[in-house]
Each structure stands twice: as structure tokens, then as C-alpha cells.
Amino acid sequence: MAPKATLFDALKTLRDECGFDLLVDITCVDYLNYRDAVDRFGLIYLLASTVTNERLTLRVFLNEPDLNVPSAVPLWEGANWMExxxxxxxxxxxxxxxxxxxxxxxxxxxxxxxxxxxPLQGRGERHNLPVLTRNRS
Known part of the structure; x- marks a missing residue:
């Protein structure tokens, strides 16, 4: 677990000094209505070392309205689409x-x-999206 204020430095240290050279994934969990949850969101970084085959999970917890963290793109280009x-x-x-x-x-x-x-049924967005059809020839 890393505090939000030190997230970028923690990721940089894990990459440069600990050998976690591969960012496998970035994902998020919404803990709304979880019993015993203190924070609303958990941002999860999955890292791996291609040398030692070790894996590491780093979590950062966030609450509204402050849902900003530093980008990991300067460390791993692959973070672009994940973020x-x-x-x-x-x-x-x-x-x-x-x-x-x-x-x-x-x-x-x-x-x-x-x-x-x-809401599971959405908020009516489907009516605003264009209908795409496939041409079958």
C-alpha cells in the first residue's frame, strides 16, 4: 500500500531499484457499501520482474472528491491505455x-x-448512441 502523495516515487523506486520492470495492469475496485471499507476506491497496480519472475501488487486508496493520482506513463508507456x-x-x-x-x-x-x-439498467444512454449494423454480403 502506498499513500497517494508518494505513489509516483514508489512506482519509480520499484522499477529502478527493485527490478519491477513490467507494468502488468492497472485496475480499480469500488468499495461502496463494502462492510468495513474505509475508502471508496482502491487503485491497484500489478507489477512484475522479468528477471526474477516476482510479482507485486501496489494499492492506493482514494476518496471523492479527490480522485487524482500521478500518471505512470513517464515510467511505463504501456500505462497509457490502462489509465x-x-x-x-x-x-x-x-x-x-x-x-x-x-x-x-x-x-x-x-x-x-x-x-x-x-444503475444496472443505465441512465438512458443507449438511446443517444448510434445504431451500428453489419453489412452482410
């Missing part, structure tokens, strides 16, 4: 990201559908 996906689905902002925009949903989509408070 965009977490932004798109959960609304976690990555400060310093070179292109933080939606990656799965249309830009005009106004919600974050993997949050626990997002």
Missing part, C-alpha cells in the same frame, strides 16, 4: 497523462459505469 480505461470506467484522473480521454465509451458519455452507484 485511460480506469478513467473511462471509474473516473479516476491521472495527472500528467498525455491523452486522458475515453477509450471504450463515447466522449460525450457523462458517467462512469463500473462504479457501484451506477
Amino acid at each position: 485511460r480505461e480506469v478513467w473511462d470506467m471509474f473516473g479516476i484522473r491521472f495527472d500528467g497523462h498525455p491523452d486522458l480521454r475515453r477509450i471504450l465509451l463515447p466522449e460525450e458519455f457523462m458517467a462512469f459505469p463500473l462504479r457501484k452507484d451506477y
Whole structure:
């Protein structure tokens, strides 16, 4: 676990001094309504060492309204799309990201559908999306 204020330095140290040279994934968990949960969101970094085959999980906990963390793109280029996906689905902002925009949903989509408070049936967005059909020839 790392405090948000030291996240970038922790990731840099893990990469440069501890040999965790591969960022496997960045994901998020919404702990809304979890019994005993203190924080709303858990941001999870999965790291690996390609030399020692060790793996490490680093967690950072966040609460609204301060859902900003530093981007890991300066450390791993592959963080680019991972951070965009977490932004798109959960609304976690990555400060310093070179292109933080939606990656799965249309830009005009106004919600974050993997949050626990997002209704299962949606909020009527389907009616605003274009219908795509496949030409069968």
C-alpha cells in the first residue's frame, strides 16, 4: 500500500531499484457499501520482474472528491491505455497523462459505469448512441 502523495516515487523506486520492470495492469475496485471499507476506491497496480519472475501488487486508496493520482506513463508507456480505461470506467484522473480521454465509451458519455452507484439498467444512454449494423454480403 502506498499513500497517494508518494505513489509516483514508489512506482519509480520499484522499477529502478527493485527490478519491477513490467507494468502488468492497472485496475480499480469500488468499495461502496463494502462492510468495513474505509475508502471508496482502491487503485491497484500489478507489477512484475522479468528477471526474477516476482510479482507485486501496489494499492492506493482514494476518496471523492479527490480522485487524482500521478500518471505512470513517464515510467511505463504501456500505462497509457490502462489509465485511460480506469478513467473511462471509474473516473479516476491521472495527472500528467498525455491523452486522458475515453477509450471504450463515447466522449460525450457523462458517467462512469463500473462504479457501484451506477444503475444496472443505465441512465438512458443507449438511446443517444448510434445504431451500428453489419453489412452482410
